[in-house]
Amino acid sequence: MKNEWPLWEVFIRGQHGMSHRHVGSLHAPDAEMAIKNARDVYTRRNEGVSIWVVEARHIAASSPSDKGPLYEPSESKVYRHPTFFDIPDEVGAM
Amino acid sequence: MTRDEALFEFCLRMGDSTLVLGHRVSEWCGHAPVLEEDIALANTALDLIGQTQLWLGLAGEVEGKGRDADQLAFLRDAWDFRNLLLTEVPNGDFGRTLMRQFLFDAWHSVYLARLLKSSDKRIADIAEKASKEVAYHLERSADTVVALGDGTEESHQRMEAALAYLWPYVGEMFAGDAVDAAMAEAGIAPDPAGLREEYDALVGRVLAEATLEMPESRFAHKGGRNGAMHTEHLGHILTQMQWLQRAYPGASW
Numbered sequence: 001m002k003n004e005w006p007l008w009e010v011f012i013r014g015q016h017g018m019s020h021r022h023v024g025s026l027h028a029p030d031a032e033m034a035i036k037n038a039r040d041v042y043t044r045r046n047e048g049v050s051i052w053v054v055e056a057r058h059i060a061a062s063s064p065s066d067k068g069p070l071y072e073p074s075e076s077k078v079y080r081h082p083t084f085f086d087i088p089d090e091v092g093a094m
Numbered sequence: 095m096t097r098d099e100a101l102f103e104f105c106l107r108m109g110d111s112t113l114v115l116g117h118r119v120s121e122w123c124g125h126a127p128v129l130e131e132d133i134a135l136a137n138t139a140l141d142l143i144g145q146t147q148l149w150l151g152l153a154g155e156v157e158g159k160g161r162d163a164d165q166l167a168f169l170r171d172a173w174d175f176r177n178l179l180l181t182e183v184p185n186g187d188f189g190r191t192l193m194r195q196f197l198f199d200a201w202h203s204v205y206l207a208r209l210l211k212s213s214d215k216r217i218a219d220i221a222e223k224a225s226k227e228v229a230y231h232l233e234r235s236a237d238t239v240v241a242l243g244d245g246t247e248e249s250h251q252r253m254e255a256a257l258a259y260l261w262p263y264v265g266e267m268f269a270g271d272a273v274d275a276a277m278a279e280a281g282i283a284p285d286p287a288g289l290r291e292e293y294d295a296l297v298g299r300v301l302a303e304a305t306l307e308m309p310e311s312r313f314a315h316k317g318g319r320n321g322a323m324h325t326e327h328l329g330h331i332l333t334q335m336q337w338l339q340r341a342y343p344g345a346s347w
Contacts, residue, residue, distance in 0.1 A: 005128070026129075027128060027129075032237070033237065033241075036134070036237070037134065039230075040133050041130055041133050041134075044133075
């Protein structure tokens with residue numbers, strides 16, 4: 001499919017958000033148009049103040065078949081969760 | 095013609111152009127070549143309809159006969175419309191739609207920049223809101239004109255044909271009349287003839303980048319913004335746009 005535009009993943013930082021979040025993907029011929037398309041497709045309802053786009057092929061992802069060795073070892077290690085402390089109310093949301 | 099009558103005409107010219115073009119662009123909804131362009135065109139159409147509400151709302155206020163923006167949009171017939179002819183010509187292919195958008199956006203941005211300094215605050219306020227939307231419309235349509243003009247052999251040919259078809263509708267934007275003279279005298283809106291140079295420079299820059307040649311002819315179809323004679327296409331738009339209010343007067347949701 002040589003005539004297809006490449007796929008871009010879109011990340012948007014919301015008005016009150018702390019970091020960019022993945023919101024979806026779209027097709028565009030280049031980075032500049034990808035940002036314009038993202039503006040039109042994903043910020044119509046005032047969702048964002050900053051847009052990142054990255055071509056999907058540049059994202060390296062973990063393989064689903066490695067799920068066992070990658071994630072299972074941490075399942076049995078409850079002591080890694082900071083749930084054994086009493087957190088003072090004054091600290092607020094963590 | 096009193097000043098308020100001229101001001102009413104002026105508001106109709108602005109509002110009818112954004113209304114008719116907004117409707118034209120909305121015809122692409124669900125039909126654009128790719129999803130992203132479909133949404134972008136719908137956004138543009140909605141911006142234009144939003145601007146229409148402001149312009150025709152002000153027109154109704156100036157007229158003082160109790161007509162609101164909806165009544166002006168849906169209950170006037172073709173001969174009462176004051177839109178630029180450029181805005182009513184059929185969409186053609188995607189390239190022609192975007193070329194029309196670019197030729198309009200370029201005029202719109204140059205014109206709105208002057209309206210920001212209007213002596214009438216209501217007009218300066220509308221221009222303030224609209225100019226941000228239009229700056230984006232222009233960026234997008236100019237980019238697409240460049241991409242298609244300087245694209246494949248076929249896209250280049252289509253853009254060349256689009257430009258040849260649409261260019262004769264450009265001149266009307268700069269043909270002033272008594273309404274424009276009254277507006278210019280009152281400091282409400284600029285004399286359109288004075289904007290041509292800036293427009294040509296802007297359009298020329300983008301067309302050059304798009305490897306398209308700017309036509310030299312100054313022949314211009316006229317009759318839209320003064321209502322003397324529209325193209326045969328306007329009536330067809332209105333039958334689509336107005337049928338619901340005509341069939342069910344006063345219907346709302």
